[in-house]
Amino acid sequence: MTRRDAENNDPPGGGGGIRLAATRARKESVLAAALACFSELGIKETTIHHIQRRAGCSIGSIYHHFGSKEGIAEALFLDGIGRLNQGMLRRIRATGNAEGGVKAVVEYYCEWSTRNRNMARYLHSRDIDFSPAARERLHQIHRAYIAAVFGWFAPFVEGGEMRRLPPETYVPLISGPIQEYVRRWLSGQHVKGPRQVKALFAEAAWSAVKT
Amino acid sequence: MTRRDAENNDPPGGGGGIRLAATRARKESVLAAALACFSELGIKETTIHHIQRRAGCSIGSIYHHFGSKEGIAEALFLDGIGRLNQGMLRRIRATGNAEGGVKAVVEYYCEWSTRNRNMARYLHSRDIDFSPAARERLHQIHRAYIAAVFGWFAPFVEGGEMRRLPPETYVPLISGPIQEYVRRWLSGQHVKGPRQVKALFAEAAWSAVKT
DNA sequence: TCCTAATATAGAATTTTGTTCTAGTAAAAA
DNA sequence: TTTTTACTAGAACAAAATTCTATATTAGGA
Numbered sequence: 001m002t003r004r005d006a007e008n009n010d011p012p013g014g015g016g017g018i019r020l021a022a023t024r025a026r027k028e029s030v031l032a033a034a035l036a037c038f039s040e041l042g043i044k045e046t047t048i049h050h051i052q053r054r055a056g057c058s059i060g061s062i063y064h065h066f067g068s069k070e071g072i073a074e075a076l077f078l079d080g081i082g083r084l085n086q087g088m089l090r091r092i093r094a095t096g097n098a099e100g101g102v103k104a105v106v107e108y109y110c111e112w113s114t115r116n117r118n119m120a121r122y123l124h125s126r127d128i129d130f131s132p133a134a135r136e137r138l139h140q141i142h143r144a145y146i147a148a149v150f151g152w153f154a155p156f157v158e159g160g161e162m163r164r165l166p167p168e169t170y171v172p173l174i175s176g177p178i179q180e181y182v183r184r185w186l187s188g189q190h191v192k193g194p195r196q197v198k199a200l201f202a203e204a205a206w207s208a209v210k211t
Numbered sequence: 212m213t214r215r216d217a218e219n220n221d222p223p224g225g226g227g228g229i230r231l232a233a234t235r236a237r238k239e240s241v242l243a244a245a246l247a248c249f250s251e252l253g254i255k256e257t258t259i260h261h262i263q264r265r266a267g268c269s270i271g272s273i274y275h276h277f278g279s280k281e282g283i284a285e286a287l288f289l290d291g292i293g294r295l296n297q298g299m300l301r302r303i304r305a306t307g308n309a310e311g312g313v314k315a316v317v318e319y320y321c322e323w324s325t326r327n328r329n330m331a332r333y334l335h336s337r338d339i340d341f342s343p344a345a346r347e348r349l350h351q352i353h354r355a356y357i358a359a360v361f362g363w364f365a366p367f368v369e370g371g372e373m374r375r376l377p378p379e380t381y382v383p384l385i386s387g388p389i390q391e392y393v394r395r396w397l398s399g400q401h402v403k404g405p406r407q408v409k410a411l412f413a414e415a416a417w418s419a420v421k422t
Numbered sequence: 423t424c425c426t427a428a429t430a431t432a433g434a435a436t437t438t439t440g441t442t443c444t445a446g447t448a449a450a451a452a
Numbered sequence: 453t454t455t456t457t458a459c460t461a462g463a464a465c466a467a468a469a470t471t472c473t474a475t476a477t478t479a480g481g482a
Contacts, residue, residue, distance in 0.1 A: 018449070023459080042340050047439060058461040059441085065459090069440065126337045127254050168401040169392065169408055173415055177387035181380065190379040197380055204384055208415045228479070234430080258468060269432040270470085276430085280469070 027065055030055045031079060034072045039118040043073070043125060074134040078141065080119045084112055085145040092149065098156035102209060103202035106178045110194035110201075113182045121186045146171075162209050173208045177201050238276055241266045242290060245283045250329040254284070254336060285345040289352065291330045295323060296356040303360065309367035313420060314413040317389045321405035321412075324393045332397045357382075373420050384419045388412050 033055035037046040048069050052059055066072045091108040095101045113120035130138060150170075156162045165173070178201040182194050244266035248257040259280050263270055277283045302319040306312045324331035341349060361381075367373045376384070389412040393405050 022449095026459090043338050044340055048441085049439080060443095060461050061459070063441070124337060126335060129253050129255055165411070166403065166408065168395070168403065169388075169411060172388040172391035172395070172412075176389075176391035177383040177419070180383040180387035180390060184379070184383070192377065192379065197377065200376070200380060201383075204419045207418065208388070233478095237430085259470085260468080269430095271433070271472095272431050274470070 023065075026055075026057060026061065027075075030057065030062060030065065030072065031076050034076055035118055035122060038076075038122055043122075043128075070129060070131065071134075073128045074130055076122065077125075077128060077130075078134065078137060080116075080123050081138070082141060083116075083119075084123070085141065087112060089145065089148055092152055098153065098161040099206050099210065101153060101156070102162075102174055102206045105174055106202040106205050107198050109175065109178055109182065110198040113186070113194055117186065120182065124183050124186065160211055163211050165209070170209065174205045177204060234276075237266075237268060237272065238286075241268065241273060241276065241283065242287050245287055246329055246333060249287075249333055254333075254339075281340060281342070282345075284339045285341055287333065288336075288339060288341075289345065289348060291327075291334050292349070293352060294327075294330075295334070296352065298323060300356070300359055303363055309364065309372040310417050310421065312364060312367070313373075313385055313417045316385055317413040317416050318409050320386065320389055320393065321409040324397070324405055328397065331393065335394050335397065371422055374422050376420070381420065385416045388415060 030051065034046070034051050037050045037054060041050065048059060048062065051069075051072065052062055055062070062072070066075060088105065088108050091104050092101050095104045150167070153162065153170075157164055178194070178198070181197060181201065184190060185192070185194060241262065245257070245262050248261045248265060252261065259270060259273065262283065263273055266273075273283070277286060299316065299319050302315050303312050306315045361378070364373065364381075368375055389405070389409070392408060392412065395401060396403070396405060
């Protein structure tokens with residue numbers, strides 16, 4: 001039976017007592033160690049022991065905070081996707097029209113992936129088997145993000161600047177190509193980084209959805 | 212230390228003796244069992260024992276043929292990608308012009324994924340850590356496929372029907388969106404199957420690369 | 423046909439790795 | 453201060469992958 005019951009005890013506010021700060025620091029150090037190990041050794045090759053040694057803490061401590069190896073992977077994934085979405089949303093909202101918004105999606109993804117290579121590579125991992133709870137949390141995050149993005153773009157569809165398409169096709173049409181390109185780049189299949197092709201992919205994305 | 216040294220002893224020609232036929236049959240039954248287990252239980256949850264029981268053979272036999280659990284995963288992956296590429300190439304070659312070729316890529320991928328759901332889902336798995344040998348074999352297969360496809364399309368680029376782009380961008384531009392759509396569909400994120408959107412994605416692919 | 427080497431199968435033994443358990447420490451609350 | 457709770461540590465345990473040893477089968481040559 002796998003333990004999946006570790007609670008997220010982050011304090012809602014910022015500081016908190018000595019205890020809470022220490023806890024947060026420990027959790028972060030474990031996540032950082034995990035990402036480093038995953039990047040260097042691969043997810044499967046990485047053992048709890050590797051992470052534990054690198055984070056400089058005990059097995060007990062890790063299990064106390066994360067419940068299982070999978071729990072670490074989940075927390076790391078949620079953390080990364082949260083950051084990416086947040087930055088993306090901010091960037092989209094900083095633009096003023098449909099074309100700018102669509103191109104911002106592509107461009108920001110290029111930049112973020114270049115700046116956070118390891119996390120970007122990790123987010124491309126597919127078979128992390130999330131616990132039901134984490135899966136639900138992920139969906140929640142995803143729904144909220146999608147709602148925010150679609151909310152921003154909706155007026156432009158209404159206004160006729162963008163095509164009206166089946167909702168589930170927008171993301172693949174806009175992000176599919178650049179995601180695939182970046183994935184290949186991260187796995188070492190080509191040399192040319194995303195920044196060198198971002199204009200091309202931004203154009204393509206826009207022409208796929210413009211009217 | 213992981214064992215990765217299982218040889219591929221498939222006979223070059225078709226039939227062979229009783230022994231070779233039996234070997235082939237056994238290997239295939241193991242691969243089929245593995246795919247079934249992976250689909251039902253997930254890759255990580257699947258144990259050698261599950262596969263072994265389902266294939267109706269012993270542990271020793273599996274290790275003799277595949278060397279490791281990862282070895283099974285590799286063989287299955289190579290097998291699947293080989294079939295997909297082969298069918299794709301045949302389909303592309305059956306068309307007569309650039310537009311037909313590009314659209315064929317999208318359409319065939321839709322059809323194949325619908326017909327081979329489990330394998331399609333499996334091919335979307337990312338973190339199978341291939342042995343150096345398998346990795347090399349995969350690259351070899353990939354290079355051969357890419358060479359064949361590019362060979363077919365090259366005249367149309369020369370002839371000015373298709374844009375001349377950095378070579379590594381064609382695949383993401385053409386296949387990226389439909390791949391992403393299918394991936395989401397396979398993971399249960401939407402109801403509408405690929406066949407219902409293939410025309411849309413085929414159009415988008417073509418307009419991304421046409422002149 | 424019989425012998426030998428290579429191939430294939432089986433399942434027990436071993437090792438590796440993830441998880442649980444028990445004990446103890448330090449901070450917060452009463 | 454006392455009590456409760458959160459946290460840390462590492463030994464004990466269990467599950468899974470892998471290796472090992474024994475045996476059977478087939479192909480090929482004397």
